[in-house]
Amino acid sequence: xxxxxxxxxxxxxxxxxxxxxxxxSMRQYRRFRKLTDLLLDYLERLxxxxxxxxxxxxxxxxxxxxxxxxxxxxxxxCFPECTTxxxxxxxxxxxxxxxxxxxxxxxxxxxxxxxxxxx
Numbered sequence: 001x002x003x004x005x006x007x008x009x010x011x012x013x014x015x016x017x018x019x020x021x022x023x024x025s026m027r028q029y030r031r032f033r034k035l036t037d038l039l040l041d042y043l044e045r046l047x048x049x050x051x052x053x054x055x056x057x058x059x060x061x062x063x064x065x066x067x068x069x070x071x072x073x074x075x076x077x078c079f080p081e082c083t084t085x086x087x088x089x090x091x092x093x094x095x096x097x098x099x100x101x102x103x104x105x106x107x108x109x110x111x112x113x114x115x116x117x118x119x
Contacts, residue, residue, distance in 0.1 A: 029103040032071060036096050039067045043089045054085045064088060075099055 042063060046054060056064075068076045078098045082088045 025103045032099045035067050035070055036092055040092050043085055046085045
């Protein structure tokens with residue numbers, strides 16, 4: 001038989017999880033966004049240095065793998081197999097969209113030109 005203290009503690013934990021969920025998602029989103037921004041910057045610099053295109057070398061592949069290792073499986077699995085810097089860039093852009101979609105599902109799309117009261 002559960003005591004009043006046990007029920008109260010359970011309710012406190014439930015309420016804490018309920019309120020902590022959105023905060024935890026924002027922290028994860030910011031962390032994952034920072035990781036992918038750093039990878040994106042690195043890949044964009046490579047892409048500018050080699051405008052004719054470039055295959056991924058060992059260092060770049062390792063950098064991508066290190067970022068992906070920090071992500072949960074559902075997000076990690078969103079990143080496609082790639083062999084060139086441009087394919088990796090495209091993959092990072094898609095990954096960033098998926099991170100936003102999964103962690104902030106009710107967010108207004110970044111490219112939306114929405115203002116309150118407009119239709």
